[in-house]
Amino acid sequence: MLTADVEVDRRDFTVHASLTVAAGERVALFGPSGAGKTTVLETIAGLVWPRRGLVELGGRVLTSTGSPAVEVxxxxxRVGLLRQDPGLFPHLPVRANLLYARSAAGAELTAIARQLGIDELLPVMPARLSGGQRHRVALGRLLLAHCDALLLDEPFASLDETLRRALTVLVKDLSSEREVPSVLVTHQLSDAQAFADRLLVMDQGYVLQAGAPDEVVLRPATRRVAELVGYLGFVPAAADGGGHRSAGSPAGSGAAGSAGSGAGVVAGVHPDRVMPGADPSRGLVVTGTVEAARPSGAGWEADLRAGDASFTCRLPDRPDSAQVSVTLLDPPLFAPDGSLIPAAAAVSPPA
Incomplete structure (x- = not known):
């Protein structure tokens, strides 16, 4: 098990982070660039000394600012750190790079190379490898070193999406198979969701929310978390008297429901949680003016304006009129202070 509870001073703010990662568990630190994610990894790896903190791995104290202080x-x-730069030695062939942290070759090298799909590249020099192959070699080197924890600092960010996803899933499977606690730093939500059992959302040095990836996305704890995990707009909303979780209307939008007692309450709009047409039984109905529409994958992405609120959603077909009605599927509601309104509190008692 890996545990870290640290405070690290940076030039612009102090990073506060506390996490526990069980053997075989995968955790993703997700957030914008500059949130403090890499600082947490570097503190665990021993590259940064915290103002206050404790880092333990498998019962061993690696960092402690207590008395006596410990700095391994x-x-x-025995912590493996994989960054964007694979860090291969350019003068050594793949085999020697793989064995740099080991004293002898053997069946394990062959097995790892085959598992990573680089068994035919052992005599090849790094300059002749593709970007994906170099990252596989760097990963193999960490696996052969038998690290007790694996730290991944956006290692595949420079690769194309298909290759990045394939390598992320490969690391996920290998870390689970070896029962190694693993931490991924990323600002790509799709990578975090593909990798992690648990998602920690960071911003300005603080962990804002932790939980299962789907839970965090569907029920962000604050409006700021919602913005970070992909909500592209917020519309006024209010509880109604019919027992629906939410039913409100942006002023002048023509949406179903009543704004009554919910002044200041807004519903988050996630572009993938929008259904074309009006169905109040499924969520919050909003009618808006189409400001722009563009192809997005197999569908269309549309920018809508409803009163003073604007939001972006994805639809299966291009909007065919200047105004369209959409239904926000069970959207999270946020109070004026930005906090999530619990589902039980977001509904009024039946009349």
């Missing part, structure tokens, strides 16, 4: 050097931590 990075090369003695």
């Amino acid at each position: 050097p990075p090369w003695q931590r």
Whole structure:
């Protein structure tokens, strides 16, 4: 098990992070660039000394600011750190790169190389490898070093989406198979969801929410978390008297429901949680003016304006009129202070 509870001073803010990762568990630190995610990884790896904190791995204290202080050097931590730059030695062939942290070759090298799909590249020099092949070699080197924890700092960010996803899933499977606690840093939500059992959303040095990836996306704890996990707009909403979770209307939008007692309450609009047409039984109905529409995958992405609110949604077909009605499927509601309104509190008692 990996545990870290640290505070690290940076030039612009202090990073506060506390996480526990069980053997075989995969955690993703997700958030915008500059949120403090890499600082957490570097502190665990022993590259950054915290103002206050404790890092333990498998019962071993790696960092402690208590008395006596403990600071295990990075090369003695048995922690593997994989960054965007694979860091291969250009003068050594793939085989020597793989075995750099090991003293002898053997069946394990052959098995790992085959598992990573690089068994035919062992005599090849790094300059002749593709980007994906170089990352596979770097990953193989970590696996052969038998690290007790795996830290991934956006290692595949420079690769195309298909290859990035394939390697992310490969690392996920290998870390689970070896029962190694693993932490991925990323600002790509799709990568975090493909990798993680648990998602920690970070911003400005703080963990804003932690939970299963689907739970965090569907029920963001605050409006700020919603913005970070892909909600592209917020519309006024209010509870009604019929027991629906939410039914409100942006002023002048023509949406179903009543704004009555919900002044200041807004519903988050996730572009993938929008259904064309009006169905109040499924969620919040909003009618808006189409400001722009563009192809998005197999469907269309549309920018709508309803009163003073604007939002973006994805629809199966191009909007065929200047105004369209859509239904926000069970949207999260946020109070004026930005906090999530629990489902039980978001509905009025039946009349």
